[in-house]
Amino acid sequence: MWFEQLPTMCPPATAVPPAAVFYRLTESEHPTCEDFWSHRKLNPDTKYNTDECHARAVSVFNISNGLTKLLKMERHRHKAITAIKLDKSAGLVERNGAPNHYSWWRSENFPVLQSIELTP
Amino acid sequence: MRKLKQGLVLLFYDTPQVFLAKDEVGMQYVCMIGAEDGEYGPKYACTLLSPQRTKDLIEGKIDLRSIYEFPEIPEFMSAHFIGSDDITLEAALADYTTFPKKSLPETDLFFEGFDEVAETAVEMSTTVSFVSLEVPEAKAHARIHTDTLGEFLFIFQSMVRNFSRAAARLAKKPLKKSDDSYAADVFGFAKGSFTIKFCSSHPSDMHGEHPAFTSAMEKINKFLNLSHDSKAALEYLQSVRGHTASSLIKLLIFLSEHEAAIRVEWANPSMTSSSRSKLDLLEIRRLVELCRQRSDLVVQEVVIRGRLDLAAQTAGNWKLISEEDKEVYSGEIAPDSTVSLNGAVIGDAVYEFICEEIVEVVKATGRENRRLFLKTMKKLS
Numbered sequence: 001m002w003f004e005q006l007p008t009m010c011p012p013a014t015a016v017p018p019a020a021v022f023y024r025l026t027e028s029e030h031p032t033c034e035d036f037w038s039h040r041k042l043n044p045d046t047k048y049n050t051d052e053c054h055a056r057a058v059s060v061f062n063i064s065n066g067l068t069k070l071l072k073m074e075r076h077r078h079k080a081i082t083a084i085k086l087d088k089s090a091g092l093v094e095r096n097g098a099p100n101h102y103s104w105w106r107s108e109n110f111p112v113l114q115s116i117e118l119t120p
Numbered sequence: 121m122r123k124l125k126q127g128l129v130l131l132f133y134d135t136p137q138v139f140l141a142k143d144e145v146g147m148q149y150v151c152m153i154g155a156e157d158g159e160y161g162p163k164y165a166c167t168l169l170s171p172q173r174t175k176d177l178i179e180g181k182i183d184l185r186s187i188y189e190f191p192e193i194p195e196f197m198s199a200h201f202i203g204s205d206d207i208t209l210e211a212a213l214a215d216y217t218t219f220p221k222k223s224l225p226e227t228d229l230f231f232e233g234f235d236e237v238a239e240t241a242v243e244m245s246t247t248v249s250f251v252s253l254e255v256p257e258a259k260a261h262a263r264i265h266t267d268t269l270g271e272f273l274f275i276f277q278s279m280v281r282n283f284s285r286a287a288a289r290l291a292k293k294p295l296k297k298s299d300d301s302y303a304a305d306v307f308g309f310a311k312g313s314f315t316i317k318f319c320s321s322h323p324s325d326m327h328g329e330h331p332a333f334t335s336a337m338e339k340i341n342k343f344l345n346l347s348h349d350s351k352a353a354l355e356y357l358q359s360v361r362g363h364t365a366s367s368l369i370k371l372l373i374f375l376s377e378h379e380a381a382i383r384v385e386w387a388n389p390s391m392t393s394s395s396r397s398k399l400d401l402l403e404i405r406r407l408v409e410l411c412r413q414r415s416d417l418v419v420q421e422v423v424i425r426g427r428l429d430l431a432a433q434t435a436g437n438w439k440l441i442s443e444e445d446k447e448v449y450s451g452e453i454a455p456d457s458t459v460s461l462n463g464a465v466i467g468d469a470v471y472e473f474i475c476e477e478i479v480e481v482v483k484a485t486g487r488e489n490r491r492l493f494l495k496t497m498k499k500l501s
Contacts, residue, residue: 073138098132
C-alpha cells in the first residue's frame with residue numbers, strides 16, 4: 001500500500017488525505033522519482049534525528065514561499081522548486097513543524113512524475 | 121569532542137536544517153546543515169551564540185549569514201547526530217576560524233514567529249507562564265525594584281491560589297488548608313520589559329500538565345482579555361466574586377500604582393502555541409476606577425457544615441469542625457447579624473454556618489489573615 005515499508009502506527013493518526021498543490025525542492029527543473037524518496041530510502045543505514053516514521057516521509061510545503069529560505073543555503077542553492085498535485089490517492093500528509101510544512105507518506109501506486117505541475 | 125543537545129528547530133526539511141543546541145555546560149549554539157552528508161549522516165556547522173544574539177536570531181532581528189560571517193567568538197564546530205535519543209550530537213572543533221565563504225547562507229535568511237513560551241513548556245514538560253511587567257525602571261534595562269517584584273510575586277501567587285480554590289470548591293472537592301498544589305516557582309527572568317518566568321512547584325501529570333496551575337492561568341488570561349471591555353470585565357468579576365475577584369482587583373491596583381502595563385503568556389506541553397493577553401495602563405486605570413465603586417465584588421460568602429466545638433455568645437466567638445474537610449474553622453458573629461449562639465449544642469448537632477470571609481493582608485509580611493463573620497446559622501441534625 002505504501003511506497004516504502006513503514007513501521008507500525010505509521011503514518012500517525014494525525015495524518016490526513018491531501019487535496020492541494022504542494023511544493024518540494026528537486027535536484028533540477030527536471031524532477032526524477034528519486035527527488036521524492038525519503039531520507040531513509042536514499043540512505044538506509046544513516047542515523048537521522050527523527051523517528052523512523054518521519055524518516056520515511058518527505059517534506060512538502062503548501063506554499064512555494066516556504067522553500068525560499070532553503071534555497072539560500074549551500075545544500076539547496078542549486079535546486080528547483082517543483083509543484084506537485086496531491087490528492088487522496090497520493091497517500092497521507094501531516095502538518096508539523098513550520099506553519100506551511102507537511103510530512104508526506106506516499107502511497108505505492110501514486111504516479112509522482114505524472115502529477116507534477118508545470119508552473120510552480 | 122563536545123556533546124551537544126538539539127533544542128529549538130528553526131528550519132526543517134526532511135531533517136533539521138537549522139537549529140539551536142546546548143553543550144554540557146549550557147552554552148548555546150546555532151547549527152546549520154552542510155552541503156554534503158558524512159559517514160554518519162548530515163553534518164552540521166555550529167557556532168556559539170550569546171543569549172542576546174540567540175534572542176535576536178529567533179526574533180528575526182539578525183540573519184543567519186551574519187551569525188556565521190561575524191561570529192561572536194571565531195570558533196566553529198563540526199557536528200553530527202549520534203545515539204538513540206535523536207537529539208544528541210557529537211561535535212569537534214573545526215580547523216577554520218573564518219567560516220568558508222562558499223558555505224555561507226545568502227543574506228536575509230531570517231527566522232521569526234517562534235513561540236518561546238510553548239517551546240519552554242515542551243522543554244520543561246510542564247505548564248509555564250511568562251509575565252512581563254512594563255514598569256518604568258525596566259524601560260532601558262531588565263530591572264525592577266525589589267519591593268515591586270516582591271509585591272507582584274505575592275499577588276500572582278495569591279491569584280493562582282484563589283482561582284485553584286474556587287475551581288476545587290466548584291468541583292465539590294475543596295482544597296485542604298495544607299494543600300498547596302497550586303504553588304508556583306520562579307525559574308527565570310528575561311529581558312523585554314521585566315519578564316518573570318513561572319512554572320508549577322509540583323510535578324506534572326502524565327500529559328506534562330499541571331491542572332491547578334493551568335486552570336488558574338486560563339482564567340487569569342480570560343480576565344485580562346475581557347478587560348479591554350469594562351462591562352465584560354465587571355461581569356466576569358461579578359461571576360467569580362469574593363477572594364478571586366479581590367485578587368484580580370489587587371493586581372489591577374498594583375499595576376496602576378506602579379504605572380505598569382502587563383503581558384501574560386502561558387502554555388502547557390500539549391499546546392501548539394501559547395495563550396497570550398495584555399493590558400495597557402489606560403485600560404488598567406479605567407478598570408481600577410470602576411472596581412473602586414463596587415465593594416460588593418470582593419465579598420466572599422462561605423458555607424460551612426459541621427459540629428460546634430465552641431460557642432461563646434458574650435464574646436461573640438465560635439469554632440466549628442467541618443464535616444466535609446475535618447478542618448477547624450473559627451470566627452466571630454458579624455456585627456450586623458442578629459444570630460444568637462445561646463442554646464447551641466456543642467459536639468452532638470450538625471449546623472450550617474453562612475459566613476462572610478474577609479481577607480486582610482499584613483503589609484509588612486504579605487501574609488493573609490482570613491476572618492470569618494457569622495451571618496446566619498441553622499441546625500441540620
